[in-house]
Amino acid sequence: ELKVEQNPLFLSMQEGKNYTIYCNYSTTSDRLYWYRQDPGKSLESLFVLLSNGAVKQEGRLMASLDTKARLSTLHITAAVHDLSATYFCAVGVLTGTASKLTFGTGTRLQVTL
Amino acid sequence: DVKVTQSSRYLVKRTGEKVFLECVQDMDHENMFWYRQDPGLGLRLIYFSYDVKMKEKGDIPEGYSVSREKKERFSLILESASTNQTSMYLCASRAGGPLHFGNGTRLTVT
Numbered sequence: 001e002l003k004v005e006q007n008p009l010f011l012s013m014q015e016g017k018n019y020t021i022y023c024n025y026s027t028t029s030d031r032l033y034w035y036r037q038d039p040g041k042s043l044e045s046l047f048v049l050l051s052n053g054a055v056k057q058e059g060r061l062m063a064s065l066d067t068k069a070r071l072s073t074l075h076i077t078a079a080v081h082d083l084s085a086t087y088f089c090a091v092g093v094l095t096g097t098a099s100k101l102t103f104g105t106g107t108r109l110q111v112t113l
Numbered sequence: 114d115v116k117v118t119q120s121s122r123y124l125v126k127r128t129g130e131k132v133f134l135e136c137v138q139d140m141d142h143e144n145m146f147w148y149r150q151d152p153g154l155g156l157r158l159i160y161f162s163y164d165v166k167m168k169e170k171g172d173i174p175e176g177y178s179v180s181r182e183k184k185e186r187f188s189l190i191l192e193s194a195s196t197n198q199t200s201m202y203l204c205a206s207r208a209g210g211p212l213h214f215g216n217g218t219r220l221t222v223t
Contacts (some may be wrong), residue, residue, distance in 0.1 A: 001172075009153075033211050042203065043156075045211035088155065090212075098144055098163035100171065101212060105155035 002027045004091050006104035013079050014112055021074040021107045023089035031092040032072045033101065034063050036085045043088065047074075079111045116140070117215035119204050125221045132191040134218050136204030143208060145187035147171075147179065150201040150217070159202075162187055194222045 003026040013019050023032070031050050035043040047056040049065035049072060056063050060083065062075045072089055086108045090101040120135035138145065144163050148156040148171075158171030160179040168179050176198060180188045187206075191198055199222045205212040 035211075042214040042216045043212070045213070048211055090156075095169070098161060098169065099209075100146070100158060100161055100169075102158065102172070103148075103156040105153065 002102045004104040010108045012110045023072040025091045029091045033090040035088045081111050084111045119215040134189040136187045138206040142206035146205045147189045148203045
């Protein structure tokens with residue numbers, strides 16, 4: 001059974017600081033996704049990482065994938081309050097005729113002024 | 114933009130009732146999914162469907178069933194609702210890339 005672990009589960013950081021969220025998974029996968037969820041809202045896709053060494057960046061967020069280590073990171077640079085949200089990683093695994101996504105437990109990020 | 118619409122934002126049902134959660138997508142996606150989201154547990158996959166009338170169990174299918182009679186519509190059925198099924202239910206669809214989620218249905222079973 002695929003396990004996806006995120007840490008930390010909760011992160012409180014000051015504006016302007018840098019930090020990294022980690023996502024470890026237990027089985028081979030060829031794609032990894034990062035999502036953002038604002039309170040009371042649904043999930044919004046941030047990044048899709050498709051191969052070993054893939055790196056994607058959008059604004060202050062940068063995601064990377066190491067398939068050999070089964071690890072993805074989401075790095076936050078110079079955090080701002082607007083980045084406060086819950087971030088999920090999800091790992092895609094082909095089962096039969098479809099690919100299903102298994103999610104981590106999420107990291108709740110709180111950026112304080 | 115992909116639109117995934119869940120028919121109810123909030124539902125309150127009694128223990129033992131049969132509950133239908135409806136989801137419609139407008140992008141002709143082959144794959145549709147039902148997740149439930151609980152604090153500290155993240156999203157857990159209940160069922161998914163890769164084609165009309167085709168379905169597969171996810172990680173927590175007990176107590177649930179699904180129906181996909183048309184490509185755009187995927188229904189989640191709680192045959193006899195129980196209090197431990199109180200949760201946020203999220204429907205999603207995809208064509209092969211990321212999942213596109215609906216706004217969720219918060220179900221309370223009393």
